[in-house]
Amino acid sequence: MAPAAPRLVLGLLVLSLCCEACKKVIFHVPSELEADKLVGRVDLKECLQSADLISSSDGNFKVLEDGSVYTTSALSLSAEKKTFTIILKDIQEQVEKKIHVDVVEEEKKTPNTRHARDTVLKRTKRRWGPIPSVMIENSLGPFPLQIQQVQSDTAQNYTIYYSASGPGIDQDPKGLFYIERETGNIFATRAVDREQYPSFQIICFATTPDGYSPEVPLVHTIRIEDDNDNAPYFTQDLFEFCVPENSRPGVVVGKVIAEDRDEPYTLHTTLKYRIVSQTPPITPAFSLHGDTGVISVLLPQLDRELVPSYTLLVEVRDMAGQPFGLCTTGTVVVKIEDTNDNAPTFKQLQYETRVEENRVNVEVLRISVVDLDEPGSPGSGAVYEIIRGNDDQAFEITTDKNTNEGILCVTKGLDYEAAKQRILVIGVNNEAPYLLAPHSQQLSQSTCSVTVHVLDVDEGPVFKPCLLRLDVKECEDIGTAIGRYVAEDPETGNSEGIRYRIPPGQCNWVNIDDKSGEIRTVRVLDRDIGEMRRGQCNITVLAIDRNGKTGTGTIQVCIVPGNKNFPRLTQTDYIMCRDRNPISLTAQDGDEAPYSAPFEYRINDRRLASMWKLTPHDDNSWYLSPKGDIPYGIYEIPVSVIDNGGKIGENIVRVNLCDCVTPTECDGRTRQLAGGNVTLGLWAILAMILGSLLLLLILITICGCCGAGVMNRQVTDDCANHNLIISNTEAPGEEVMDHNIIPLQSTCDQGGYGVKTGEQQTFEMVKGRGHTLESVKGGGHQTLGSVKEGGGQTMMDTCRYSYSEWHNFTHPRLGEKVHLCRQDEEQKHSEDYLLSYNYEGKGSLAGSVGCCSDQHEEEALDFLDQLEPKFRTLAETCIKR
Structure with missing residues (x-):
């Protein structure tokens, strides 16, 4: 490097700035500039505080973030100066600023001899400027x-x-x-x-x-x-949006915004949105754009009356929504704004009221409507109008903003002599115009009629207000003060000398003090009495001044529901069969909530509580079921039912625990089992009577067989004892006239019993060792022979015959007899005739199971001491299924 390098460094650092930012900047540099040479610095922040992009209009110069200006190639300024522009951009704020730069050759100075030798050095390789x-x-x-x-x-x-x-x-x-x-x-x-x-x-x-x-x-x-070490986050903890009901699909509801602290314009900050869940969990009502976070309507039938608001759980995930990206959830509440898609309707279609003649600016009636739109909104605000009957403009109706009721008042005095009553037709609309829901029908205006009776009275005291509403709790004590109602003299403006009374012929629930106007109850108020229709009673009160003139006012006594009724069971008698299925006990209470259901059931008797149990079913019903295998019988169970207000109703539940398959089998009759009373059925009683008659017929027939014969043979005592049961005779029997029954006459001597008949019908025993029955024809006589053994020695048989012998003789006669004797008053025959069963052998302990059968063997008469198996079989057979 040349010896003049120090001065060159100083020259490079010399720069001139204009007095204002974003103005022209002048750099004084040597005439020859090498590549990557520092030209000077510019204060970028003075021009633009936050610059996202920094660029140069001349490719021979580059600008760093700190404002340093470097050459990108070797330059010579001997020809002319260099001019370029530094461009600063703020992408987020969309702001662009420019700085104009002039690069001017500096004045030449004498080089420093100390380092003159450095000027001959040539730069061959430069590593002083590495990449960032x-x-x-x-x-x-x-x-x-x-x-x-x-x-x-x-x-x-x-x-x-x-x-x-x-x-x-x-x-x-x-x-x-x-x-x-x-x-x-x-x-x-x-x-x-x-x-x-x-x-x-x-x-x-x-x-x-x-x-x-x-x-x-x-x-x-x-x-x-950058490393993806930051999860995206929503800019708000809770996003709240509103959208009108019945909005069309695609309507924008709002936009959720999330940010990520990682490096912008990378996958680390590329976000995706989605809806995780919706409350209530019904048909999805909204959609969320994955890239923009815009929420729009998806369901075409948003109904505020059904769902006033939705809560959405939304998720934002970086890495363009890839599963391995980081995510965060947020909450969005979308409130459904009300539109006037429901018309108001009157609670009552007809009203009646009274007003005195000549009364002006007094309230005569309040009318209520029902509107499903949001209370207090223009879509539910009622606007009343008198459609007919108000041609003289004597009436006016306004809206009470607090209660949304229509207040009907008289604006002009009415003349009783001109019209004793006025009939008005009143309609209602909303403050806001109707917006029909998709596929809905045109709304119609609701109307009601009001009959105003004009009362003929002299001018007298005036009550203020003309209608006094008093809310009284049901079942209040007699004499309770519930309010005060006074009138004023229109002339004096005070209440002195005015007396009050309630005229007769009205519901006499309250009275009024004649001097003070204090109102007290005279009876226990009951909203279920006919006079208290809809829980209220209107009472007309008279105010009489010193001159005898009267004024009238109305007290509206409204009863607030109370707990006056005891809960009672709807049914107390039950039949429970062998399956012992639980009985559902259901109670009812005449009171309204909260003095009725849910009910609580209790068994008051400790002994019965150990045998029976109660389990809840729903608010009104509990199940009653036995504990374990308790005996059959009738149980009277004291059950207390407690309503939600604490009142206790005492009930006796009568349960017939019957040995039956279906409740109809008991038919109201029970038998005593394990301490319970059980009654025999009708068919069982008839079966026992027929059995006794059949047993008597059999004994008479056997007795005749053993004692009669053409030879008048003697019968041994043993034979008689085997066929006849000797008992005391209490009275002579009735004479049998039916030709199907053989009349027998019994004669007895020391040798046995003899039998004679009017027609000389006898039986003979067949000779030989076998016991067979033979009919000997001749002259219409039938003989019963004896059994001969050996050389003609006559011996008496033991009087025991085979089943076939007995069946052939008795079956035709007994069947016809039973057929006739079992007719009832309507000549209907018995449902159980003589039945044939397989022969079970002599001496069968069980015997026949027919309802008319009985035991015939005398050696088995001990079964009479143990009737239970025999009786149960007979009873089950005779029960009418």
Whole structure:
């Protein structure tokens, strides 16, 4: 380098600025400029505080972020001066500023002879201006970490020591970088956060041991490369938007905005949005643009009356929405704004009221409407008008802004003699115009009629107000003061000398003190009484002055619901069969909420509470079921039902725990089991009676068979004892007239019993050892023979016959007899006739299971002491299914 290098350095640092920013700048430089030579510095921040882009209009010059201007190639200024423009741009604010620069040749000076020898040196290689260094943020090291090396070409001729200063070295953050004195290596001592320090500009110096600087100080940039270490975040904790109901799809609701602290215009800050969930979780109502964050209407039928607001959980994710990107969620509340898509309707279609003649500017009636639109909004604000009946403009109707009621008043005195009543037709609209929902029908105006009865009265005291509303709690004690109602004399303006009374013929719930106008209850107020329709009663009050003139006013007693009724069970008698399914007990209460449901059920009896249990089902019903295998029978269970207001209703639940399959089988009759009362069924009683009759017929028939014969044979006592049951005779029997029953006459001697018949019908036993029945024809006689054994010796059989013998003889006669004797009053026959069963053998303990059967063997009569198995089988057979 030439000896004049020191002066050249000084010349390069000389610059002239205009007095104002963004004005022309003049640099004085040597006539010959090498490449990468420092021309000077410009204060960029004075012109534009935040410049995102810095450019030069002349490619021979480059501008660094600190305002340093360098040459990009060798230049000569001997011909003319150089002029170029520095362009500064702020992309976010969309601002552009310009600085005009003139590069002028400086005046030549005598070179310094001390270093004249340096002028002959030629630069062959230059490494004093390396490219900017790059360091990854949050680097893990190892530290110290070398990031760059700077060297000066003059190190070939001099002993060069390197040093540096600036942010990160001797300025905050101090100690982050250092440069080795002999080598020029730049090291980092720790990790750096790019979001805090995106880049560093340090100034590097190359000096000789005696302090001479053969090189211009080097401005070196260390750029921190971004790492995706920051998740995106929403700019607001909660986004709130509004959209009118019934908006069309595509209407923009709002926009969510998220930011990312990582490096702009990289994937680390490329964000994607999406909707995670919606509350209420019904059909999706909105869509979210993934790139812009714009929320728009998706559902074409947004109805504020159904869903007043939606809550959306939205997500933003960097890395263009890739799954490995970092994400954050936020909340969006979209409120549905009301539009007037519902017309008001009157709560009542007909009204009646009274007004005294000559009364002016008095309220005679209040009318209410129902509107589903948002209360207090123009879409629900009622506007009343008198459509018909007000030609003389005697009435006026206005709207009470607090209650939205229509107030009907008299503006002109009415004449009783001219018209005893006036009929008005009143209509209602809204303050805001109607906006019909898609696919809805045209709204129609709601109307009601008001009949105003004109009262013929003399001028007297006037009540103020003309209608006094008193709210009274239901079931208040008698004598409770509920208000005061006084009138004024229109002439004097005071209430002196006025007496009050309630005329007869009205609901006598309250009375009024004749002097003070204090109102007290005289009965317990009950909103369920017919006089208290809709929970209110209008009472006309008279005010009488000293002259006998009267004025009238109306007290509207409105009853606030109370707890006056006890809860009661709707049903108390039940039948529970073998399956023991729980019984649903349901209670009802005449009171309104909160003095009715939910109910609580309790069993008051401890012994029954140990056998039965109650479990909740819903607000009105509980289940009653037995605990374990309790005996059959009738149980009367005391059950208390407690309503929500604390009133207790006592009930007796009667449960018939019956041994049945369906409740109809019990038919109201039970039998006593395990302490319970059980009643025999009708068919069981009839079956027992028929069984007794059949047993009697069988015994009579057997007795006849054993005692009769053509030879009048003697019957042994043993035979008689096997077929006849000897019992005391309490009364003579009735004479049997039916030709199907054989009348038997019994005669008995010491040898046995003899049987005679009017028609001499007898039986003979067949000779031989076998027991068979044979009919001996002749003269219409049937004989019962005896069994002969050996050489004709006649012996009496044991009177036991086979089943086929007995069946052939008795079945035709007994069947017809049962068929006839079991007719009822309507001549309907029995449902159970004589049945045939397979022969089970002699002496069967169970016997026949028909309803008319009975045991026939005398040796098995001990079953009478144990009737349970026999009775159960017979009863189940005879029950009508």
